[in-house]
Amino acid sequence: MSEKARRLHVHTFGSPAGIPVLALHGVTGHGARWQPLADALPELRWIGVDLRGHGRSPWSPPWGIEQHVADALALLDRLKIEDVAVVGHSYGGAIAVHLARAAPDRVERLVLLDPAIGLDPDDMLETAEETRADESYPDIDSARADKAQRWEGIAADLVEAEVAAHLAHLGDRWEWRYCRSAAVAAWSEMARPAPTPPAGTPTLLMPALQADFVEQAWVDRCRAELGDALTVTEVDAGHMLFLERTTEVAKHIREFVVG
Template sequence: MSLHVHELGAPQGRPVLALHGVTGHGLRFRPLAAALPGLRWLCPDLRGHGRSPWTPSWGLEQQVADVLAVLDREGLAEAVVVGHSFGGAVAAHLARRAPERVSRLVLLDPAIGLDPRDMLEAAESTRPDEVFPDADAARADKAQSWKNVPDALLDAEIADHLVPHGEQWAWRYCRAAVVAAWSEMARPAVVPPAGVPTLLLPAGREDFVRPEWVAACRAELGDALTVAEVDAGHMLYLERTAEVVDRLRAFLDG
């Protein structure tokens, strides 16, 4: 089963495979693609999310196989791989499995090797249905967790990701897949393999990226690792788009 892929930017540009976080969708990368229009952005909805198949399995190995199939379908031997949150975990596992397919790796506040107790709490909170009486209620709820995201991007999230659910409204993702994803983020952390140039952008106002994991990345990657903390919350590329774009442009040019 093929993933649904949102294609943005220049069709003949340098390919970028962009992997979103849990409960998200590929169009969340639209601000980065708009700021770097010379690149060819392939932004799939991961399995269990958006317009892609919702059927299991939802583990990291299946997610990696799915996104490798995207590269195969597009005839791409390699691509820059960008991953945010759970997408960062998928990206890191992709680089471990097939390093020859990853020309450069960008990890935006990746969710890797997280505390199992925290992931249990997150999974339990995700299990009940989350529905809203109308779009305004959904927007207000999202604004609580996206406190520093511009209003225009909140409006885009409503337009792109909110769908009817009976007489109410819900976000377009499979709750069972999201519960499984929290479990996957509690697995032992992996680091990108030696030889893959990697840019790590931790969110300074969150604690997803642990110092010991960064140290393990440095030990594995050496000078191939660039780390630059962004003073933002977990949605750093939506909160501080210009700063993330500058970091990304410099890394790709380098």
């Protein structure tokens, strides 16, 4: 496969002249999912990627965090961006932390939206085993209904946008556009010991109060490492907080990134 063919697929939003923001989605997600948040922050230059194994990016392995970090740095090089604010949701939050540790000179600040990092290995085994099962649908209506149930509390138009952007017709079934093997690998990566962002990195951590991904012990370690560079803002929402509480999340990001 050529180098060009291995490039991440990119979705761009907002102002080309704005502060660049690299947005990293969670497992089974895709870069277009950032559209509502980007619309609420149009002054920023949003770069929403499809992670390897997801969406329209290459699906070939390896699928580990180090590869995702390397992919992100290659993308920044391709776009000639020296330093960037990084927004990561769920697994994307874990990747964002590792990216900041691997290349602290390239990550100007971090926004971690209910990051999935350092999770319980037994829970991740159970989730990975569940992910191995078939998740396909006989028609679009079935896929839409399933997504609406999983995304309880999220507006119907956002569910519809997810269906339009992320559902693919394969053979006689409909499936979400991600590699199941890559998703299984991601749950394993989320069970790795959780590092903190490197000292001195301005970090906005936004845990979702209706989810249980962010461990208090990790937050305490982040406070010890970052001190005043860490801002913790809890959001009374489920795990998809940036879709459920877009205006609220956007307000905090604007204050943190733009000032």
